[in-house]
Amino acid sequence: MTRSTVALLILIACVAALPLFGGAYALRLGTIACMYAVFALSWNIVGGFAGYPSFSTAAFFGLGAYATGILMNKGIPLAAAVGVSLLFCLLLAVILGAVLLRLRGHYFAIASLSLVEVFRELVNNATDLTGGGMGLNIPLVSGSSVLSDATFFFYAMWGLLLVTALTVIAVSVSKLGFGLNCIRQNETAASMVGLNATLYKAIAFGLSACFVGAAGGLYAAWVHYIDPSDVFDILYSVKPIVMALMGGLGSPLGVVCGAFLYLGLEELVWRNYIQIHSGVLGVLIILLLLFLPHGLVSLHVGRIWRGLTGRKAKHA
Amino acid sequence: MLAIQVLINALVLGCLYACIAIGFSLVWGVLNVINLIHGSFIVLGAYLAWGAYQWAGISPWYALMIAAPSFFILGYLLQRLLLNRVITAPVLVTLTLTFGLDLILNNAMIYYFKADYRKLILSPPTGSVSIFDVIVPVDRLIATGSALALTFLLYLLLRRSKVGRAIVAVRLDRDAAVLMGVDVKSIYAIAFGLGAALAGCAGVLMALIFPISPLTSSAYLGKAFVVCVLGGLGSVSGALAGGILLALVEGIGSVYLGPAHAVTLSFVLLIVFLIVRPQGLLGRKGFE
Numbered sequence: 001m002t003r004s005t006v007a008l009l010i011l012i013a014c015v016a017a018l019p020l021f022g023g024a025y026a027l028r029l030g031t032i033a034c035m036y037a038v039f040a041l042s043w044n045i046v047g048g049f050a051g052y053p054s055f056s057t058a059a060f061f062g063l064g065a066y067a068t069g070i071l072m073n074k075g076i077p078l079a080a081a082v083g084v085s086l087l088f089c090l091l092l093a094v095i096l097g098a099v100l101l102r103l104r105g106h107y108f109a110i111a112s113l114s115l116v117e118v119f120r121e122l123v124n125n126a127t128d129l130t131g132g133g134m135g136l137n138i139p140l141v142s143g144s145s146v147l148s149d150a151t152f153f154f155y156a157m158w159g160l161l162l163v164t165a166l167t168v169i170a171v172s173v174s175k176l177g178f179g180l181n182c183i184r185q186n187e188t189a190a191s192m193v194g195l196n197a198t199l200y201k202a203i204a205f206g207l208s209a210c211f212v213g214a215a216g217g218l219y220a221a222w223v224h225y226i227d228p229s230d231v232f233d234i235l236y237s238v239k240p241i242v243m244a245l246m247g248g249l250g251s252p253l254g255v256v257c258g259a260f261l262y263l264g265l266e267e268l269v270w271r272n273y274i275q276i277h278s279g280v281l282g283v284l285i286i287l288l289l290l291f292l293p294h295g296l297v298s299l300h301v302g303r304i305w306r307g308l309t310g311r312k313a314k315h316a
Numbered sequence: 317m318l319a320i321q322v323l324i325n326a327l328v329l330g331c332l333y334a335c336i337a338i339g340f341s342l343v344w345g346v347l348n349v350i351n352l353i354h355g356s357f358i359v360l361g362a363y364l365a366w367g368a369y370q371w372a373g374i375s376p377w378y379a380l381m382i383a384a385p386s387f388f389i390l391g392y393l394l395q396r397l398l399l400n401r402v403i404t405a406p407v408l409v410t411l412t413l414t415f416g417l418d419l420i421l422n423n424a425m426i427y428y429f430k431a432d433y434r435k436l437i438l439s440p441p442t443g444s445v446s447i448f449d450v451i452v453p454v455d456r457l458i459a460t461g462s463a464l465a466l467t468f469l470l471y472l473l474l475r476r477s478k479v480g481r482a483i484v485a486v487r488l489d490r491d492a493a494v495l496m497g498v499d500v501k502s503i504y505a506i507a508f509g510l511g512a513a514l515a516g517c518a519g520v521l522m523a524l525i526f527p528i529s530p531l532t533s534s535a536y537l538g539k540a541f542v543v544c545v546l547g548g549l550g551s552v553s554g555a556l557a558g559g560i561l562l563a564l565v566e567g568i569g570s571v572y573l574g575p576a577h578a579v580t581l582s583f584v585l586l587i588v589f590l591i592v593r594p595q596g597l598l599g600r601k602g603f604e
Contacts, residue, residue, distance in 0.1 A: 053408040103590055105407050106350055110541055111590045114583045117538060121580035234534070238415055241408065275427060282419030289413050290401055 004253040005169050011256060012037075012165055016158055019151055027150040031222065033263050034157040036243060038164045038215045040255040043240035045168060046208040048250035049177060050201060051184030052101060056112040057212055058236035059119045060089045064213025065220035065231040066123055069136045072221065078141050082217040089213025090206045097205025098198055104187075113237070120232035135227030138220055153222040160218065164211040168252050171207065180204055242285055248294060317449055322567045324450050328460045329567070330560030335463035335521065336536055337543035338470060338555045339514030345549045346487045346507040347395075347403065352414040354515050355537030356421040357387065361519020362528040363429055366436045376436070376520055380462070383516040391512025395505040403504065418533070425530040433527040459521040466517055470510070471552045483507050538579075542586045548596020557597045 018030040039057055046054045064085040071081035100111050123130045130136055141149070171177045179200045182190035191197045220226045239262065240255075247258025269280045336358060343351045361383050368374040368382065394417065402409050442454035474480035485493040486503045494500055526532070539562065547558020562582055569581040589596065 047408070053406070053411065099591055100587070103594065106344065106348070106411075107545075107590055107594055109350060109407055109411055110545065111587055114538075114541065114586050118580060118583045118587070121577075121583070125576045125580065238412065241412055245409075245412065276423055279420045279423030279427075282416040282423065285416030285419070286398065286413060289405075289409055289416070290398070293402070293405065293409065 004251060008165060008169070008253040008256060011253070012158075012162055015161075016155075019154060024147055024150050027147075027154045029263070029267065031150070031154045031157045033260055034154070034161040035215050035219060036239065036259040036263050037161050037256045038157075038211050039236070039240040040243040040247070040259040041161075041164045041168045041252060042208045042211045044208075044244055044250065044252060044255045045171060045180075046201075046204050047241065048244060048255065049172070049180035049184065050204050052201070053105070053109045053241075054112045054205070054208065055109055055234075055237040055241075056115045056209070057240050058232055058234055059112075059115040060093060060209040060212045061216040061219070061236050062116075062123065062228070062232035063092070063119055064089050064216030065226050066130055066136065066216075067213070068217030069138045069220045069226055070129060072138050073136070078221050082214050082221075085217040086210045086214040090210035093209030094202045094206035097202040097209075101198070101201040101205060113234070116232055116234055116237060120228050123232070124228045130228075133228065135225055135230075136220075138224050138226070140224065141221055153218065156218050157215070157222075160211060160214055165252065165256070167207065167211070171204075172252065176200060176203060242288065245293070246288060318571070320448075321450050322571060323564075324452060326560060326563040326567045328452060328456055328563075330563035331460045331463045331467075331556070332518075332521065332525070332559070333539055333543050333562050334547075334556045334559030335466055335514070335518045337540040337547075337559060338467055338552065339511035339518070340537075340540040341544045341547075341549055341555050342470070342483075342514070343508055343511035344544060346483055347399075347504050348407075349399065349403070349410045349414065349508075350407065351508075351511060352411065352537065353394075353418040353421060354511070354540055355533035355535070356418050356425065356530070357391075357512050357515035358519040358522060358536045359425060359528065359530055359533045360421065361387065361516035362436075362523035362526075363425065363519075364516065365520040365523035366434055366528055369436055369438075376438075376524055377462075379520050380517055383520050384513045387516030388509040388513040390509075392505045392509035394512070395508035396501075399508065400501060400504065422530050422533055429530065431529060431531055433529045435527050436523045438524070455524045459524045462521055463518070466514065467552055467556065470514065473510075474552070479503075479506060483510075538583070542582050544596070545586050545589050545594075546596055554596055561597065 015030060015033065018026055022030075039061075043054065043057055046052050064082075067085040067088050068078075068081045071084060072078065076084075096115070100108065100115075103111055124132055126132070127134075141152070171180075179190070179195050179197075182195060183197055183200060187197055216231060220231070240259075243258040243262045244255045245258070246262055247256065248254030265284060266277075266281070269277045269284075273280055339357075340351055340354045343349055343354070364383050364386075365376045365379040368379045369376060374382070398417070399410070399413065402413055438455065442458070444451055444453040445457070446452070472480075474484055482493070482498045482503050483506065485496065485498055486500055486507075490500060493503075522528075522536070542562050543555060543558040545558070546561050547554035547556070562585075565585055566578040566582055569578045573581065
C-alpha cells in the first residue's frame with residue numbers, strides 16, 4: 001500500500017465522522033460530497049487510468065436513478081433496487097464499452113456525450129414506465145424523522161464511496177490497472193505485446209459506470225423525485241472531469257480531494273451568486289485549465305509527496 | 317404526396333442544418349477542437365437578429381452583415397487570448413475549456429435576456445408558397461437560400477483566397493504548412509473566427525424560423541455533432557450531405573415513429589455511424 005492510498009482511506013474515514021458535528025445541512029453536504037467523490041473516482045478509471053475522455057457519467061447516473069426509481073415503485077426494497085441498478089449499469093456499460101471504446105479522442109468524446117442524449121430521450125419517451133417529462137415519484141424509504149432519514153442516506157452514500165475507493169485501489173494495483181496504464185501510454189504497442197485492449201477497456205468502462213449507477217439509485221431514493229432533465233444533466237458528466245483536473249488526473253487521492261474542493265467551491269458560488277452560478281463555474285474551469293492544468297497534485301507539496309512515494313514520476 | 321412534402325421539408329431543413337454545422341466542422345477539422353460554445357454562438361446570433369429588428373428596425377438581411385464581422389472578431393479574440401494557450405493539450409482539456417466558455421456565455425444570455433422563448437416576427441408576414449401541392453413557408457425558403465449562399469461563400473473562400481488555401485494546408489498537414497511559411501497561430505485564430513462568424517450568421521437565419529431562447533443552444537450543438545459525423549469532417553459538400561441526411565431521417569422518423577423519437581433516432585444514427593463509418597458519408601482529409 002502506498003502512502004497516498006493510506007491517505008485516501010484516512011480521508012474517507014474522516015468523512016464518516018461528519019454526523020457527529022453537524023445538523024441536517026452538514027449531512028446533505030456530506031452526502032453530496034460522497035456522491036461527487038464516487039463520480040470522480042469512477043471517471044478516473046476510464047478517464048485517468050485508461051486516458052479516454054468519457055462524458056458518459058450523466059448517462060449512467062440517470063439510468064441508475066431511473067432503474068432504482070422504477071423498481072422501488074414496484075415494491076422492491078431499496079438495497080435490492082440499488083444492487084440491481086448497479087449490475088444493470090455494469091452489464092450495459094461493458095457491452096457499450098466494447099463497442100464505443102474502439103473510437104479514440106474526439107470521436108469517443110462525442111459518442112459518450114451522445115449516450116447521455118440517447119438515454120435521456122429514451123426515458124423521456126417511455127412515458128408509461130418512467131412518467132416521461134412529468135418525472136417520477138419515489139416512495140419514502142423509512143418514514144421516520146427527517147434527520148434519521150438524512151443520516152441513513154449519508155451512510156449509504158458513504159458506504160458506496162468506500163466500496164468505490166476500495167475497488168479503484170484494487171484496480172490500480174492489479175494487472176487491470178497496469179494494462180489500462182499501458183493503454184493510455186500507447187494503445188497500439190499495448191495490443192502488440194498481447195494485451196487484450198478491448199476486454200480491458202470494456203471492463204474499465206463497466207467499472208466506471210456501475211458505481212455511478214448505484215449513486216444515481218441512492219440519489220433518486222434520497223430526493224424522492226427525479227425527472228429526465230435533472231438526472232441526465234450534462235453537467236454531471238463535466239463535473240467529475242473538473243474535479244479530476246482540479247485534484248490531478250489519475251491519482252485516486254487527488255480526484256477525491258478535487259471532488260471535495262469542487263463541492264466547497266460550488267456551494268460557495270451557489271450560495272452567494274445564485275443567478276450567475278454557472279457562469280462563475282465556467283470562469284473557474286477556465287482559470288483551472290489555464291493556470292493549474294495538472295491539478296493540485298502538481299503543486300509543490302504534491303511533488304515532494306510523489307517523490308517520496310516514488311509513484312508515476314513523470315507523465316502529462 | 318406526403319413523401320414529396322417530407323422530401324422538400326428535409327431539403328429545406330437540411331441546408332439549414334448544414335449551415336449550423338459547417339463552422340463547427342471547420343473548427344474541429346482545422347484546430348482539432350470540439351467547440352462546445354458553437355451552440356451558444358448560434359443563439360447569440362439569433363438574439364442579435366431579434367434585437368436589431370425589435371429595437372432598431374434593422375431587417376435580418378442587414379443583421380447578417382453586422383453578425384459576420386462582429387462574431388469573427390469575437391471568435392478571433394477568444395482563440396488568440398484563451399484557446400491558443402491550451403491548443404496543444406489533449407482533447408479533454410480543450411473540450412472542457414470550451415465547455416467553460418459555453419457556461420459563461422449561456423449564463424450571461426440567461427441573465428440578460430431571461431429564459432423566455434422569444435420570436436422574431438416579420439411584419440408583414442411572408443406567408444407561404446405552394447408548388448404542386450407542396451407547401452413551403454417563404455421565410456424558411458429565404459433562410460435556406462441564405463444558408464446555401466453562406467456555405468457557398470465559405471467554399472469559395474477556402475478554394476480561391478490565399479487565407480483559405482492556408483487554412484486547408486494547416487488542416488492537411490500542420491507541420492508541412494509551418495515549413496512552407498504559414499503562420500499557424502494566426503490561421504488557427506482566423507479559422508476559429510470564421511467558425512464563430514458562420515455560427516452567428518446561422519443564428520440570424522434560425523431567428524427567422526425557430527423560437528429563440530438560451531436553452532436551445534444544446535439542441536443546435538447536438539445537430540452540429542450529428543451532421544459532422546454523418547457527413548464527415550473536412551468538406552463543405554460533406555456538411556451538406558450530412559445535413560440533408562439528418563433532416564431526412566428526422567422527417568421520416570417523425571412520420572413513422574412520432575416526432576418525440578426523432579432526436580433519439582438521430583443520436584442513435586450518430587453512434588452507429590461513429591462505429592461503422594467514422595469518416596462519414598463524404599469524409600476525407602482536406603477542406604476542399
